[in-house]
Amino acid sequence: MLRMLVAGLLLSSAVMAQRLPSDQLGEQKLRQYAGLALDWERQYLRINTSNPPGNEIAAARWFKQVFDAEGIPSQVFEFRPGRANIIAWVRAGSAATERPLILLNHMDVVTSDPARWKTPPFSAEIIGGSVYGRGAQDMKSIGVAQLLVMVMLKREGVALNRDVIFLGTADEEVDDAGSDWMIANHPELLRNAEYLLTEGGETLAQGDAVQYVGIDTAEKSPFWIHIAAAGRPGHGSRPLPDSAPNELVRALGKLVAYRTELKILPVTEAFLAAMAPLEQGERARCFRDPRAAIHDNRCAQMIGADESLNYMFRNTVSLTMLKGSEQTNVIPGEAWANVDVRLLPGEEPQDFLALIRKVVSEPGVSVEAQQKKFRRANASRLDTPLFSAIKDVSAHYFGNAPVVPRLSSGYTENQMYRELGITCYGFNPYTATPEEGATHHGDNERIRVSEVQRGFRVLYDVVMEVSAGK
Template sequence: MEHFQAILRLDTSNPPGNEGLVVDYLEAVLKKNGIETKRFANDPARPNLVARLRGTGKKRPLLVMGHTDVVKVDPGKWTHPPFSATRDGGYVYGRGTVDDKDNAVAGLMVMLQLKRLNVPLDRDVILLAEAGEEASTQFGIKFMVENHWPEIDAEYCFAEGGGVTRTGGQIRFATVQSSEKIPYGVTLTARGPSGHGSTPLRTNAVAHLAKAVARIAEWQPPMRLNDTTRAYFERLAAISSPADAARYRAVLTPQSAEAQEHFAVNEPRTNSMLRTSVSPNILAGGYQVNIIPSEATATLDVRALPDENIEQFIEEIRKIVADPAVDVARNDRNTRPGAPPSRIDSEAFFAVEQAVKARYGANVATLPAMSPGATDMAYLRAKGMQCYGVGPLTDSEDGPKGFGAHSDQERILESSLHTFVKFNWDIVVKVAGAR
């Protein structure tokens, strides 16, 4: 808790990042305990920290990863100051409590305990405290993969992306991110002659853009499962109510239109796992009320399935728009590489399943999941590393209350943090410990 609060109190909002604040702290703690560390930086203020405990080399290394930057905050919407790490009512409040300084401190504690107990290892255990995960990977994982790959090369990786879901005080299941969608930006640009607002024009760029956005929003791209999502729905059906189970099983067959529509309306996250998704998120056009603008734009957030052919998908968007006055162009600001899902029959996945039962309950199911969002494991999977996203227990009610990752507030149960550290210990020792 001391280390967790210390790094939560360091403002590493991205932009600008300033991840060096957390790296300084972690490096000092690791060095004090005799653990080998190295810094790598594309920007001196935004370094990455690599710590390594050496094993016998019988097996390839294990990488444990957590990012040190956080998303920005609106302080006026926080009950407790966002960088105060306030403990109140069994919770710790602060930006980064569940994204992702929980993973960073869990990784730190595992390294310290492995060193203190002198645990025999068949694999090197590598801790990567990385910069820039929140929208600037050129300072973090992209930089490390392209310039310092030997320092982090491993057979397996554990990082953010999963979690344990509790609803109404009852643990429902654990998810392990074994795949993720790939973010792309697409810009719609409508053009037409400008003019006086007192004389409406059929060529009005704003009107053409509005129709194009409406068509995109109403479009449901085709559903497609992969190994991860198929296993997710099969296992989720086995632990769900009869009505929910029927819907989850329905998407395993082509005749699932009714179930898909139910998910689109009632479970949008589930719906997003089924397909490449498109969300129109930014509109811009006009600068004065009595002037018809000559140009208006919309930015679409596309989250593609890992094997999606993005150029063909953009061509489908053009067909949906079906308007020569509207240009459709790819606009990638923070995309990540596509890669096949990680295996769910590996020793690392089995270790996670065992730890879930040991720490959260013998009857708690582990579901492989494809994240609709993006993590830095995409860069590692693209290099062939088998990666698994894990996370602490959170209450499903917290998100709607505004306490989730990227929300106006953020918090974690103290008990959840401590259990998550023990869970990380279990999976690291199981995978890397000497037999």
């Protein structure tokens, strides 16, 4: 009898485990929330927060009126005229056993050229099953999903084991003034958090199937370098062997021929291992054992030749700006180049600068850091309940698609919040095809209506898995 009872309990808990929290809301409520998601998506996309100038205060006020109507406490910080952040809380109260989860979204968008769009960038028109608007991919739709999650937690009276915090920031696309201000002026509102979810990551759709779910757990960091050469100026008709342009070109010749060391980070190792089954032949062999691959000539060559892989394994160096004389017949006294360097997590910029000085060493050539402020690249752990929750929920929504951690070559606000000791991931609850993904910062930015009506559910289930009291 007891054995049957235990078996019955095990069975029911296994069945329960397959049902996601959102399933338990029932069809009618889910339809209502999906309707709300589309309404709010269109309202939010119509607010012009092109940065510059930003004007995020309009977006912050829009979020605030929703939070006020729903009885969710929130606060707007207008730290400069027109520039604002907003924070809102759904609290666990005395049931809190875990530290908070932050849902972070930047409210500004990049500028757009309306002449190149099918429909004005702030019209939020629906054409062919997609909502068009600047920010549809980057990242107003995620902001809407995060808003929905807050409203659902509140309306459903979910018993939470941790506070869930909504944070909308200004100025991510230009200078991160919003997050900088928040961290400098209100660290007490953020510092205690355990987790943060924001943009980054990629849930790649190919036709009806999801290819893979990439979760950004680490980002590289830009470290721009200025290389200058000085020499005797003169007339182009009387060549000077040690002129500034000649010295510069000799130095740059060494720089572009130089191969930085291949390194393997835990995130890269996990990424390749998860993707190995999708690869074939030589590539599959290299993917299966990345630690050995970096010491194997053929694998190292394959990595170096593939721009989508190369950046994960090394500090990269791209020569981007060059300047010499203004006139063909004038030998200038100075010539310079700017170099876009991207450092892996854990790298020391001063060490890399010293290395580059050694590599390019030429008389009269100087190598200096171009930036005043450097944000050290960092990474979050992969073995967390939040990562597992994203895996579980993805398996439900996205079938057999591998869920893989990624190192992003670009920069996101995650870097700033990791410095507070928070585990930060970039996760996209919406799928996008390569064509839709390419509208990020491009023309005709859009998202499918069906994704708007589902993405919030995916995020809700992830949040519930790590935040709902058991």
